[in-house]
Amino acid sequence: MSSVQPQISILEYFGGLSTFLNRSVRKQLGTIAIGTLAVMFAVFLVSQMAPATYTATAGVRLAQVDGEDLMTPQATATQMNQRSFLVRALSASDEVAGPDDRGRNLILDSFNARPNVADALTLVVTAASEKQARDALESAVNELNKEQEKLRAPLVSELSAQLALEEENIVSLTRIRESLATGDSISPSAPGDASALVLRRVWLLDLTTKNEERLAVANAERRKLVSRMGPTKTYPASLSEDVTIVQSSPRPIRHAIFAGAIALLALLVYAMIRMPGSARAH
Amino acid sequence: MLCISVVGVMLAAMGRIAISRPGLLLIFFFFFFAFAWRLLSVLYIDVFGPVYSEQLERELGPGFAVLPLAGSQALVLAALLISFRPRRLRALSDDSVIRLSAVLKTGDWSLTHVAFRVVGLFVLALWIELLIRGHIPLFAGLERFDYARLYGGPLNQRLLEWGPMLAFQLGILLSLPALYGKPLDKRFGALFAALILYLFAVGHRFSSFYLYLSFLMVPMGAALLGKQFKGQISLAKLLRRVWLPALGFVLLVGVALVYSYGVVRAGETVAIQTKLVQRILVQQGEMWWMTYERVFLHNDWNSDHAFFKLFVDPFNPNRNSTMQFLMEIGLPLERAHFIIAQGAAYTGGWPEVLFELGGPAEGFCLVAISAILFSEFMFLLTRCLVEERYVTCFFLTPVFYTLSIFLVSGMVNSFIQLTFMIKIAAAVFAYVLEDRWRWSMITATASVAGQAVV
Numbered sequence: 001m002s003s004v005q006p007q008i009s010i011l012e013y014f015g016g017l018s019t020f021l022n023r024s025v026r027k028q029l030g031t032i033a034i035g036t037l038a039v040m041f042a043v044f045l046v047s048q049m050a051p052a053t054y055t056a057t058a059g060v061r062l063a064q065v066d067g068e069d070l071m072t073p074q075a076t077a078t079q080m081n082q083r084s085f086l087v088r089a090l091s092a093s094d095e096v097a098g099p100d101d102r103g104r105n106l107i108l109d110s111f112n113a114r115p116n117v118a119d120a121l122t123l124v125v126t127a128a129s130e131k132q133a134r135d136a137l138e139s140a141v142n143e144l145n146k147e148q149e150k151l152r153a154p155l156v157s158e159l160s161a162q163l164a165l166e167e168e169n170i171v172s173l174t175r176i177r178e179s180l181a182t183g184d185s186i187s188p189s190a191p192g193d194a195s196a197l198v199l200r201r202v203w204l205l206d207l208t209t210k211n212e213e214r215l216a217v218a219n220a221e222r223r224k225l226v227s228r229m230g231p232t233k234t235y236p237a238s239l240s241e242d243v244t245i246v247q248s249s250p251r252p253i254r255h256a257i258f259a260g261a262i263a264l265l266a267l268l269v270y271a272m273i274r275m276p277g278s279a280r281a282h
Numbered sequence: 283m284l285c286i287s288v289v290g291v292m293l294a295a296m297g298r299i300a301i302s303r304p305g306l307l308l309i310f311f312f313f314f315f316a317f318a319w320r321l322l323s324v325l326y327i328d329v330f331g332p333v334y335s336e337q338l339e340r341e342l343g344p345g346f347a348v349l350p351l352a353g354s355q356a357l358v359l360a361a362l363l364i365s366f367r368p369r370r371l372r373a374l375s376d377d378s379v380i381r382l383s384a385v386l387k388t389g390d391w392s393l394t395h396v397a398f399r400v401v402g403l404f405v406l407a408l409w410i411e412l413l414i415r416g417h418i419p420l421f422a423g424l425e426r427f428d429y430a431r432l433y434g435g436p437l438n439q440r441l442l443e444w445g446p447m448l449a450f451q452l453g454i455l456l457s458l459p460a461l462y463g464k465p466l467d468k469r470f471g472a473l474f475a476a477l478i479l480y481l482f483a484v485g486h487r488f489s490s491f492y493l494y495l496s497f498l499m500v501p502m503g504a505a506l507l508g509k510q511f512k513g514q515i516s517l518a519k520l521l522r523r524v525w526l527p528a529l530g531f532v533l534l535v536g537v538a539l540v541y542s543y544g545v546v547r548a549g550e551t552v553a554i555q556t557k558l559v560q561r562i563l564v565q566q567g568e569m570w571w572m573t574y575e576r577v578f579l580h581n582d583w584n585s586d587h588a589f590f591k592l593f594v595d596p597f598n599p600n601r602n603s604t605m606q607f608l609m610e611i612g613l614p615l616e617r618a619h620f621i622i623a624q625g626a627a628y629t630g631g632w633p634e635v636l637f638e639l640g641g642p643a644e645g646f647c648l649v650a651i652s653a654i655l656f657s658e659f660m661f662l663l664t665r666c667l668v669e670e671r672y673v674t675c676f677f678l679t680p681v682f683y684t685l686s687i688f689l690v691s692g693m694v695n696s697f698i699q700l701t702f703m704i705k706i707a708a709a710v711f712a713y714v715l716e717d718r719w720r721w722s723m724i725t726a727t728a729s730v731a732g733q734a735v736v
Contacts, residue, residue, distance in 0.1 A: 008672075009392060010392070011390055011391050074619060
């Protein structure tokens with residue numbers, strides 16, 4: 001054991017390492033360069049032959065009735081991520097994946113829905129063409145609306161029934177207003193009875209005021225119901241307009257660079273192992 | 283009784299390793315501590331259950347959850363003992379090992395001097411950044427996360443990302459003289475102390491101190507292993523040597539915890555006892571109990587779904603997907619997503635993730651494979667430390683960090699990141715380069731001296 005702690009010189013240490021690397025690389029420079037380029041070229045060619053695939057990403061605004069979510073984003077995502085859901089969606093629109101199984105399986109394997117913000121999902125799907133990818137997203141949203149109709153219809157029909165009742169009420173109140181406005185209702189029962197006429201007029205005024213108040217309330221209620229059923233508060237799920245589609249395969253340059261980096265590392269390691277000094281040590 | 287006996291055996295095995303090989307204790311302190319804590323927590327749930335968990339909002343236990351957990355940990359201990367078997371350790375002793383300094387000529391620019399200046403400048407800059415930004419969490423009563431988010435500068439951010447790895451490098455430089463039987467290099471001890479005080483000032487508590495100290499101790503443990511066969515080192519002797527800094531460290535952790543619960547979170551003091559019971563005895567083991575219940579009791583596990591959620595579609599792919607997945611299947615989905623979106627995560631992950639992937643039987647196989655890979659990597663790292671392969675150690679550090687986080691919190695999605703592959707490639711390149719260069723130097727030295735190289 002050394003009793004004195006030697007100081008390690010950075011210059012000697014890194015100088016020695018870089019000299020060794022330099023010598024190793026120079027000795028096998030041709031192999032390293034040609035090997036790396038050959039691997040890159042081969043991977044480039046193979047990758048280019050791979051069939052093209054496109055990945056589409058889009059947001060979905062989830063369905064609401066009366067300003068409330070029909071289902072939570074998490075529950076909707078879970079429902080949409082079930083394979084059977086997408087199978088039903090694709091069956092509903094046969095033209096999406098075309099006749100071949102490959103395109104259909106690609107969509108089934110790659111489709112993914114994930115909760116995004118409070119009332120939205122992000123859908124991602126990969127397909128053999130841009131059109132197929134876009135159509136797959138649309139059919140998934142259509143299927144979602146179709147399956148949510150069971151939840152949506154009772155709520156909407158309840159609102160519609162309330163609206164119909166309110167409209168009937170308004171018609172009835174309007175009819176009363178019209179009848180109160182006609183002169184017959186205030187004609188005196190006994191001519192010359194002034195006090196009775198005054199009383200009748202007061203009574204009629206009171207009736208008219210109350211009727212007007214009820215009519216105003218009914219109109220306000222109707223407006224509220226119309227607004228609750230309006231397009232800002234009640235709507236089905238819809239796909240956002242800006243669907244992003246990128247070509248996810250083939251990416252020959254990316255694959256060639258990746259393969260080239262691995263080949264370069266492997267060849268550098270080979271060159272260092274093949275160095276005469278280090279080989280002799282074994 | 284069975285559970286208590288099994289936990290007793292496991293703790294005794296760890297204690298035996300600590301006493302007989304203090305070097306191994308220092309190297310694996312991070313894991314032994316986490317293992318022991320989780321064992322005790324799961325034992326508490328098993329024995330005192332049903333125990334209410336605040337985080338999971340349900341009752342846990344009683345049961346035998348500690349048995350498979352102890353089995354998994356036993357596999358790791360066995361793998362470590364095989365990797366660090368006496369024959370291999372003898373090869374690392376002073377008589378057998380060839381150090382870098384033995385084959386390198388002397389020259390200018392000492393490694394330790396340069397490293398001290400570089401790290402010293404960084405630590406100084408950290409403190410200056412803290413002071414000029416004006417908000418010191420220790421005095422302002424801020425949580426560390428709030429400070430990092432609201433006021434933390436770029437250096438603070440870098441420290442949060444790379445701090446434990448810096449502590450590991452400090453440990454290498456600190457323990458370098460110990461390889462030659464000299465006292466530790468106190469300059470690096472002072473730098474580490476400045477770093478720990480900085481963490482204390484910016485509101486860190488137990489977990490950061492534990493992580494940094496564990497990483498600092500790994501190289502010291504490697505240096506001790508080299509002395510193992512000379513018989514100079516025992517645990518008592520080691521404790522006598524480091525009692526003063528250790529006491530200071532424990533006091534600092536104690537003050538940080540008391541300050542955190544007493545001042546920063548003063549509004550929660552009414553429930554402090556409940557919180558401590560939950561934090562210490564329930565939260566460490568609750569996620570394992572959930573996995574035990576699903577996989578071992580209900581035989582309910584789905585490899586494909588687990589694989590998909592871990593590697594393909596985690597809720598937040600930039601964070602540990604294991605805990606996100608465990609929380610998603612253990613809690614109502616909306617609540618789990620809400621908590622994850624807040625940036626919080628529960629404790630645990632290993633070996634839960636392996637049993638969720640493989641089920642009860644194959645899960646043990648996965649545990650065994652992970653234990654073997656980990657223990658062999660740790661031996662490689664120890665060998666590089668003892669042989670003074672500093673460049674290799676530098677590039678192995680991020681890989682070591684990733685493996686450590688995997689073995690404690692089960693993080694697996696970091697293994698498929700491009701950055702991790704680049705780190706692996708850099709480590710392989712550095713290892714082969716330094717290994718071959720060393721051999722060429724050794725053969726050259728031996729040829730000059732006319733000796734045979736074995």
